[in-house]
Amino acid sequence: MKAAVWYGKNDLRVENVEEPVIQPGKVKVKVAFAGICGSDLHAYHGADVIQQGTPHPVTGVMAPLTMGHEFSGVITEVGEGVDNVSVGDRVAIEPLIYCGECEHCKNNNYNLCDNSGFIGLHDNGGFAEYVTVEPHFVHKLPDNLSLEQGALIEPAAVAFHAVKQSNMKIGNKVAVFGVGPIGLLTIIAAQAAGASEIYAIDVSSERLQKAKEVGATRTINAMEEDAIKTILSQAPGGVDVAYEVAGVEATLANALSVIRKQGEVMVVSIIPEPIKIDMMQLTLKEAYLTSVLGYRHIYPEVISLVAAGKLDIEKVVTKKIKLENIVEDGMELLTHDKSQAKILIDIQKS
């Protein structure tokens, strides 16, 4: 079968690999759609986010491995002892790997597992025609939910967990700094949670147009206007919560500048390098600076909300491509074209 295998920095190869064989306690999924994520881009460009050198303690897998952690598909085989899903079920995959034995797993905070990982970064993932996974990774999709939407449950879960963990309350004003896929989904989540005003800040006019389509009440292009001034003039005293989804030092500083006293900056992005923070901005406001890692126990809620027609998550998709073109039309395009948001791979299309 065809799969996109990570060998090293800027070395992702679409090649023929052996189709996985069903084993007891596992299910085999024929992958339908898979999204390319920011962390996939980091891995493609050689950042240290993929299992290399030693096998992962839970999966026993290391690179070269098949990437892809945001995906949906149809179950084609069910291993011995699996009774919660059946052949033909359409599913979204929750790709968080955890050990089940550490303190955090035992406390049900499996995203904080001491031995955590991701399918597609620490085990073979969904940029392939088939994948076998343990059944606790799969969530059934209702009939009215498309497989495209199914592939977007994973990034939506990140955004929903962030909004849920933040102090945002119904009627609050919020700002979202950075409107790539997760920023757009954060707007959707904040709107679903009852935000009254949503300011979206970015440097790409195409992305800001998307932000407006998914529910931002005011968009600000930081190349053209002063985001702090605009927000503070329209929301005197500041917004209740600012979500930092750009992952840049200057953006975090701006987020701290636009929150009200006792407000919150929730960092949703991954900021791999140390950055400077002006602590006085926090102290003088008695403000909160918080963060989230992935998600937990939220797939069923996100799936229900999408099925109820309350969330237009498919609006974040800007392009659909074929697996064989993942490097040119996926990784390279996302690197150079900042108007792109979510690119979905139609895995079975050749």
Ligand SMILES: [Zn+2]
């Ligand atoms: Zn992701």
Ligand SMILES: [Zn+2]
């Ligand atoms: Zn654990």
